[in-house]
Amino acid sequence: MSDGTTSVPLLDVARGNTPLREAFLEALQEVVDSGRFLFGPDVTQLEEEIASFSQVDHAIGCASGSDALLLALLALNIGPGDEVIVPSFTFFASVSCITRVGATPVFVDIRPDTFNVDPAAIEAAITPRTKAIIPVHLFGQCAEIDRICKTAAQHNIPVIEDAAQSIGAAYHSRPAGSWGTVGCFSFYPTKNLGGMGDGGMLSANDPATADRLRLFAGHGMRPRYYHQVVGINSRLDSFQAAVLRVKFAQLPEAIRKRQANADRYSRLLKDVVDSDQIQSPVASENSYHVWNQYSIRVGGGRRDALRAFLSERNIGTEIYYPIPVHKQECYRNESFAKVSLPETDAACAEILNLPMFPELTEAEQQTVVKQIGEFYQQAGRVAA
Secondary structure, X not given: OOOOOOOEOOOOHHHHHHHHHHHHXXXXXXXXXXXXXXXXXXXXXHHHHHHHHXXXXXXXXXXXHHHHHHHHHHHOOOOOXXXXXXXXXXXXXXXXXXXXXXXXXXXXXXXXXXXXXXXXXXXXXXXXXXXXXXXXXXXXXXXXXXXXXXXXXXXXXXXEEEOOOOOOOEEOOEEOOOOOOEEEEXXXXXXXXXXXXXXXXXXXXXXXXXXXXXXXXXXXEOOOOOEOOOOOEOOOOHHHHHHHHHHHOOHHHXXXXXXXXXXXXXXXXXXXXXXXXXXXXXXXXXXXXXXXOEEEEEOOOOHHHHHHHHHHOOEOOEOOOOOOHHHOHHHOOHHHHOOOOHHHHHHHHHEEEEOOOOOOOHHHXXXXXXXXXXXXXXXXXXXX
């Protein structure tokens, strides 16, 4: 059903890519003419650009953000018998990489304000078997990575930053991906720096760690046909790198637009709903938030009804994430059934992600917020 309201998409990748079409074609033509579809100059140049941008000494391209996480664990020799601390309120790849190497995920709870992992919960979960910590910089905002790294250093535990959603974010002015032993980025099309398919990047300051990451990403092969370790085939191809270099030049301005849109949402929502009905997302005073998502909390058990109401009016929304990872079917076992994460459960029941992308217009945002206000007005009339 629709009442004629102007539709507002959750995302509009094409709207951002269309103005860059000619630049894309020119960059891709250069790759075609060079014949260097793998290990081409665009890959090397993008690695250098991301390393400089993220203030790290080394960046290593790979095939996806999921592979980046897996490669980090492989390079750090994480395997059977090891435990890796990770939030359950995250995308599946943050956890599946742990299972793939034969280690055990140890799920911890999040903070109710930022949705990011709780550093105190991490500290309480450390055991002699803890061999890595994977904090997730969720929705474009860094976790309290200074506290997490301090705790990790006290126990000599490496930190793998899942910065898939947060390239360009910072904590205490230090970029995501530069704090831990390894940083992991995703270039999936919906990310703030999105390609035209899958792609990823790893960051590291230690040259030996960077070398192992690159080794594991290339079948563990060095020199050619001589395999030092059992690696995987995970390469960022030249086509993706060429596209990403075009978009990378636009990233600072795209972040600025996302920040402006987030500020506008918060102002508009404050005028139409009470804080007990909807809580706007919190940006930590220590964070430089890049707003991959704008995530509201809907109180009173009305999240699903609000989403259905907006869908009927052609307004796109999404739920990131409706089911915590430890309750996913593939992780249903006696051990994980005993895990208690009340803040994670509450977030999964209340979170709703509104349209958010750089080209989102003020008029579109006003439409979204107006319809949210209409939902509560109708709900109030029904209740009365």
